[in-house]
Amino acid sequence: MNLLGAWQKVASRNLFSLFSGKTVLVVDDSDMNNSVVKAILERYGMKVLVAQNGAEALSQFTESKPFSIGVVLMDIAMPIMDGFEAAKRIRNLDRAD
Template identity: 35%
Template sequence: MVEDNPINQQVSKLMLGKLNYEVTLAENGQHAIDILAVAPAGRFHLILMDCQMPIMDGFDATRAIRAGQAGSKHQQLTIIALTANAMDEDKQQCLACGMDDYLAKPIQLQTLKDKLEQY
């Protein structure tokens, strides 16, 4: 999970824990790329990516992952956007940069469960 807000980090980690998922936290897009670059293939199955973060936002991080900057072994990882912006244009921006799907904040446990089961 890539999220810069400490409260959102804790809430998301609790929700994912309730769903029996193991979570690795990155505090911004660059941190996520750094983690992926040293991780073996198959270590991660999905990325929940906040869109608005300092240092490197989720859009730039997604483009970098898709371009292979985190290693070619991770280029096809499923990336689901997490954003407070719930307009259709926001969803289109997420998909246009290479994200696979989109969840609007605040995220509800059942919505998160359904989305993760989809992938």
């Protein structure tokens, strides 16, 4: 492994450690993508919630306690409600987080 590769490995571990113990909402209409991302994030100590589309993501975020979801990873092209619309609605919620 070269120096750059070693640095990238250390940097990615440090980045993931920042989110260890946090809850991540993963939003994708692909079950395969959700499963892969969930497995990776859980490996680094994150709690993972999964939604199949923007409407489900909005519902889960709205029903969650403020600041309980630390990160939202969302696909853009999804049925029912796309990622752009869901992100806009989440950001417009009357919440401190």
